[in-house]
Every structure is written in structure tokens, then in C-alpha cells.
Amino acid sequence: xxxxxxxxxxxxxxxxxxxxxxxxxxxxxxxxxxxxxxxxxxxxxxxxxxxxxxxxxxxxxxxxxxxxxxxxxxxxxxxxxxxxxxxxxxxxxxxxxxxxxxxxxxxxxxxxxxxxxxxxxxxxxxxxxxxxxxxxxxxxxxxxxxxxxxxxxxxxxxxxxxxxxxxxxxxxxxxxxxxxxxxxxxxxxxxxxxxxxxxxxxxxxxxxxxxxxxxxxxxxxxxxxxxxxxxxxxxxxxxxxxxxxxxxxxxxxxxxxxxxxxxxxxxxxxxxxxxxxxxxxxxxxxxxxxxxxxxxxxxxxxxxxxxxxxxxxxxxxxxxxxxxxxxxxxxxxxxxxxxxxxxxxxxxxxxxxxxxxxxxxxxxxxxxxxxxxxxxxxxxxxxxxxxxxxxxxxxxxxxxxxxxxxxxxxxxxxxxxxxxxxxxxxxxxxxxxxxxxxxxxxxxxxxxxxxxxxxxxxxxxxxxxxxxxxxxxxxxxxxxxxxxxxxxxxxxxxxxxxxxxxxxxxxxxxxxxxxxxxxxxxxxxxxxxxxxxxxxxxxxxxxxxxxxxxxxxxxxxxxxxxxxxxxxxxxxxxxxxxxxxxxxxxxxxxxxxxxxxxxxxxxxxxxxxxxxxxxxxxxxxxxxxxxxxxxxxxxxxxxxxxxxxxxxxxxxxxxxxxxxxxxxxxxxxx
Numbered sequence: 021x022x023x024x025x026x027x028x029x030x031x032x033x034x035x036x037x038x039x040x041x042x043x044x045x046x047x048x049x050x051x052x053x054x055x056x057x058x059x060x061x062x063x064x065x066x067x068x069x070x071x072x073x074x075x076x077x078x079x080x081x082x083x084x085x086x087x088x089x090x091x092x093x094x095x096x097x098x099x100x101x102x103x104x105x106x107x108x109x110x111x112x113x114x115x116x117x118x119x120x121x122x123x124x125x126x127x128x129x130x131x132x133x134x135x136x137x138x139x140x141x142x143x144x145x146x147x148x149x150x151x152x153x154x155x156x157x158x159x160x161x162x163x164x165x166x167x168x169x170x171x172x173x174x175x176x177x178x179x180x181x182x183x184x185x186x187x188x189x190x191x192x193x194x195x196x197x198x199x200x201x202x203x204x205x206x207x208x209x210x211x212x213x214x215x216x217x218x219x220x221x222x223x224x225x226x227x228x229x230x231x232x233x234x235x236x237x238x239x240x241x242x243x244x245x246x247x248x249x250x251x252x253x254x255x256x257x258x259x260x261x262x263x264x265x266x267x268x269x270x271x272x273x274x275x276x277x278x279x280x281x282x283x284x285x286x287x288x289x290x291x292x293x294x295x296x297x298x299x300x301x302x303x304x305x306x307x308x309x310x311x312x313x314x315x316x317x318x319x320x321x322x323x324x325x326x327x328x329x330x331x332x333x334x335x336x337x338x339x340x341x342x343x344x345x346x347x348x349x350x351x352x353x354x355x356x357x358x359x360x361x362x363x364x365x366x367x368x369x370x371x372x373x374x375x376x377x378x379x380x381x382x383x384x385x386x387x388x389x390x391x392x393x394x395x396x397x398x399x400x401x402x403x404x405x406x407x408x409x410x411x412x413x414x415x416x417x418x419x420x421x422x423x424x425x426x427x428x429x430x431x432x433x434x435x436x437x438x439x440x441x442x443x444x445x446x447x448x449x450x451x452x453x454x455x456x457x458x459x460x461x462x463x464x465x466x467x468x469x470x471x472x473x474x475x476x477x478x479x480x481x482x483x484x485x486x487x488x489x490x491x492x493x494x495x496x497x498x499x500x501x502x503x504x505x506x507x508x509x510x511x512x513x514x515x516x517x518x519x520x521x522x523x524x525x526x527x528x529x530x531x532x533x534x535x536x537x538x539x540x541x542x543x544x545x546x547x548x549x550x551x552x553x554x555x556x557x558x559x560x561x562x563x564x565x566x567x568x569x570x571x572x573x574x575x576x577x578x579x580x581x582x583x584x585x586x587x588x589x590x591x592x593x594x595x596x597x598x599x600x601x602x603x604x605x606x607x608x609x610x611x612x613x614x615x616x617x618x619x620x621x622x623x624x625x626x627x628x629x630x631x632x633x634x635x636x637x638x639x640x641x642x643x644x645x646x647x648x649x650x651x652x653x654x655x656x657x658x659x660x661x662x663x664x665x666x667x668x669x670x671x672x673x674x675x676x677x678x679x680x681x682x683x684x685x686x687x688x689x690x
Contacts, residue, residue: 023140234295239453241296244304245283246420246452251311252276255318272318279311288428373526373599381517381524388514391470391507395463410461417443417451418468419475427493427681430688434579437497443468444505472501473511477519477565485564489681491571491620496683498568500577502587509587520544520565522613525600559608559659563616569596570621571679578688590628593621601640605648612659614640615666622676634671641667 255276283304290296373381392399398414401407421436443449444465448457458464476498484491502509516523521544528542537547544562546553573593576586597617600610626633645664652660670676 023136231295237296237298237301238290240301241283241287241290241304242420243452244301244308245280245287245424246416248280248283248304248308248311249420249423250416251308251315252280254315272314275314276311279307279314283307284423284426288426291432292428372529373524373603377524377595377599378526381526384510384514384517387510388470388518391466391511395467395470398461398463398467407461410464411467413451413454413456414458414461414464414468415471417449417456418471420451422472422475422479422494422497425479425490425494425497427489427687428690430690433493433497434688437500437577437579440472440497440501441504444472444501444508469505469507469511473508474515476512476568477515480516480565480568481519481561482564484568485560488564488567488620491564491567492575492679492681492683495568495571496575496577499572499575499586499588500579502572503577503584506587513588516565516569520562522562522609523566523569523596525596525603527603527606555608559612562609563612566613566616567620570617574621574624575683590621590624593617593625594629597625597636601636601644605644605651607648607651607653608656608659611648611652611663615659615663618663618666618676620679622670623678626676637667637671641671 255273286300286303286307287296290300372378398407398411401411418440421439425433425436439449443456443458446457446459446465448455450456458468461467476494479494480491484494498508498512502512517526521528521542528539530539534542537550537552540547540552545558546561570593573586573588573590600614605611622633641664645660645667648660648663
């Protein structure tokens, strides 16, 4: 309410008190001088004027604050100028009672206004104090709030820190746990790895031991095979006892060959399978024991039959004389029989080989005899045990590898070839657990040359005769050795011509003074104790050697550093066939050998000579077969029939099949 009254606009000027004071002062002075009869009026007026003066002074004092509350000094200056103007006007205005009353009223209002202003000021001060108190309280509360907020944030930070620390500790604990588990697992894994490594090492050790044992067993098998072959060779000198009464020693020979075949087959199977087992060694040892028992039994029977043989020697001598007479009679009657059969055939065929071929044949035989003479010291070493031991070792080193040639593996064949080549080149080789070299004796090389060539020919008469497909494996090794060591080839031909004169071809004639047994040996028959081998066995041996010869002339060792010309190629095969067809045929022999030769070598000759070979085939069919038919009996037609069928099929089909057992490129990868 006070503020409202104060704010009400006044009618009078705020300087009215001052104006009134001035106005009242002047009339008082005048009335005092002129109106002394009116004191009652003057007194109150004076008092009023006094009061007015006080009021005025108070108003003036109060106005000055008001004036001081003006917004600016410029406004104060303007009010002062206005006041001066009003004074001048008021001086001109005459005072009146109404004006006095009005001035009193104004003074009262001014006083009341001043009081209100004072109260307002006090209230303002109180209000300001309250505001300041409230502000201070709010500030304090704000500070407390900030402190509480900061405390709360600190607590939250502490809680978060504790949570983080707790989480960190838990994470560290989990990490430690994981590390511990990792260390545990690593430890277990290391143990497993060590166990696996130890297991692997044990396996390798077991495998090494197994391999060493297998190799030892394999060496044992080879040594057993070598001993079996040597024991089987001991049977050969005993063939002279075949005609002993009540004794058939061929059974021992057959059984010996069976045992050798059994041991060879077992070794072949073992090599294909891997390393031999103890059972394989036991089997070969049983075979060796059986061979020993066989030799012992044979020797016992021979010893028991020697005396009986002595008693029958006279009878045998008489039988030999009669047989000689019969053979001479047959030789005398053979020429007329041939002439009789040749009346229906063309004339001009030879009864013996060309002179150049015979000279070549004689040169080879002379070279063979010279070779035998060159190692006479080794041959006659009965009193020298050291030389005898060297002879035995060299013979084993030369013959055993040839016996081990087979069709099962090209790699094995290379090893055999390298072993033979190393032996002939003067390098040391191992055989039967001993180291052997031709340099151990000055005559060792010639001795090995001779025995190796002899063994090749023997394999033709035995192994090839029994298994035709073995011809090419033996032939390729023989051809390769022949190319590197030509003297072996010459000795091979000399042995071949001696064992099979039809390989020249050469038909020895019966000379005066030559015994029947010697003549049969010249023809290629085996005669032991005046008993000639059977015709079938003879033809089988001859065909085996011819097959080997036919294979040798068409193959070469494929792994030589320098592949040169074949030392004894297909041109010799063409010469042999031509010479064979230029000679009179022999019953059963000519047909058998022609069939074997054409079956093995016909395809190679056809590829080389083309049309010329077909002409020769036609000549055989049309001209030469009738000559063979003319001298062949009904019981000897088997080989001739096979030859005729072979020629007919080849001429009809215009091709000659690849021989069985021919080596393919894939063989050398086996």
C-alpha cells in the first residue's frame, strides 16, 4: 500500500515546498511591520512558517535525495534551471491563503512521502538483506548440493573403481587360471609329443631292426640259394652213373632241379612282396637240408651200385661195340636215303656250311682254347688252397648273378648287370658274404670271362628251354655285357657252337676213328656213361639255345652311356637263316630250330628286311618244307606241323607277332 501511495502521481511540483517557503517568508515580514493587530494569526503562521521552514528544509533535504535519485546530472541541471524560472514566476505571484493551505497539504504529503520513502528504503534494505540471506542460503545450499554431488560422484567413482578393480582382479584371476590351464595343457601336449616322438623313434628302431633282420634273412636266402645251386651242380658229374643197375639217378636230378626252382620261386616271391619272413628262411633251409639229404642219398646209392657196375662192364663193352657197328651202318646208309628223298626236290643244297663260316667257327674255338690255356694255373690248383679258394669265389661271382636273372623286375635286372660289369671291370663285388675281385689273381679275368660265357649258354639250354619268356631278360644282359666286354661275346659264341653246332649252322660229319659217343657229343647230344640223352630232351635244349641266340641278336642294353652298334646284330640272324636254308635239312632238328628262331626273331627280321624277308618265308613254305617232309617220319611230324601252321598264319595275316617275353619300356620302371 505504501509503495502504491508513493507511486501515485502528485499534482504539485516537488519543489512546491521551497517555493512556498520563499513566498511565506516575504509576507510575514511585511505583516509584522504593518499588521501588529493580528498576532494571533501571526503566531500560528509563524509557527507554521517555522514549521514550513523546517519542512522546507526537510523537504529540501528530502528533495535533494530525490534529486540525487535522478538518472543523470543532465536532468538535475535542467530541473535547476526550471526551479529558477519558477522562482521568478512565484515572485511575481502574490501569496494567498489557499496557497498556504495547499502548501501545508503538500508539505504533509511530502513528509508522508518522505516517511513512506524511508519505510520503503528500510523495507528495501530488509528485502535486500532477505534477498542476500536467501541468496547466501541458496549459495550455501548450492555449495552443499555441489558438495553432495561431488561426494556422490566421488562415491560413484570409488564404486566404479572398486568394480573395475574387482573386475580387473577377476580378469587377472581368470587370466592366471587360463595361463595355468594353458601351462597344464602345454605340459600334457609336450608329454604327448614326447611320447609320440618316442613312439616314432621306437617305430623307426623297430622298422630298422626289422629291415636289418629282413636284409639279413634275404642274404641268408641268397646264400642258401647259392649253396643249393652248388649242390645241384654236384649232381651233374654223377650222370655217368645213370646206367647203373636198378638205379635211376634222373630222379635225383629232377628233384634237385625242383628244389632249385622252389628256392628261386620263393626268393622271387619274397622280392616282390618285400623282405623275407622267418618262415621263408625256414622253408629255404628245409629245402637246403632236403638237397643235402638228396645228395647224400644219391652218393650212397652210387657207392652201393659201383660193385655191381664193375661186374657188368664186360657186357657194356660188348654193347658199345655193337652200337658202334650199327651207327656206322646207319651213317653209310644215310647218304643213299637222302639222295632217294632228294629226287623229288630241287638240287643245289649244301651238306655242310660255307668255308667262311667254318673259318669263323674255328677261330672262335681257337680263341676259347687259348682262353682256357691262359688260366691253367687256376684250373690246376688242387694243391694250392688259396688259389682254389679264389677260383671258387670267382666262379660264384660270375655264375650266381646269371642264375638270378628273372622277368620280375627291371630294377633287379639293372643291379645284376651292374654287378657283372663291376666284376669284369676289376671292381670288388660281394658274393656269399665275401668280397671278390678279378685282381686277386693275374688269371682271374680270363677265368671269369670263360665261366660267364659258359653260364650264359647253360642258361639257354636249361632256363630258356624250360621258360621261353626268360630268353629276352638273359639276352639283354648278355648283349650289354657283350657290348662292353667283347671277349665275353666271342667266348659265348664258342660255347654256343660247341654245345649247339646248329647255331653255326654246322652238321659235323662222322670221321673215321671217331667213337659213337664222341660223334654224338659233336652233334650236341649229352652222353654220359655211354648213354645218349633222349631226343625230346635234346631238342628242348637245342631250341632253348637257339631262342637265346635269336633274342641276343635283336636286343641291346638300354641304359648304356653310349648306345653304339650292336656287336652281333640282326645281320648275323639273316646269315644264319640263309645258311640254314642252303643246307640239307635234318629230320626233327631243322623244323624245330627254324620254328623257334622265326617265332623269336621273325618280327625283328621283318621290320628290318621287309619284302626280302617275305620272299624267304615263301621259299620256306613252298620249297624247303617239302624237303623236310621227305625225310621226316610219321613220329616226328610234331615240330614240322607247328612250323607249317606258323608260316601259314604269318603269310595270311601279313604280319609276324611280337615274341612272347619281349621287354616293354614299362618293364624297366618295375
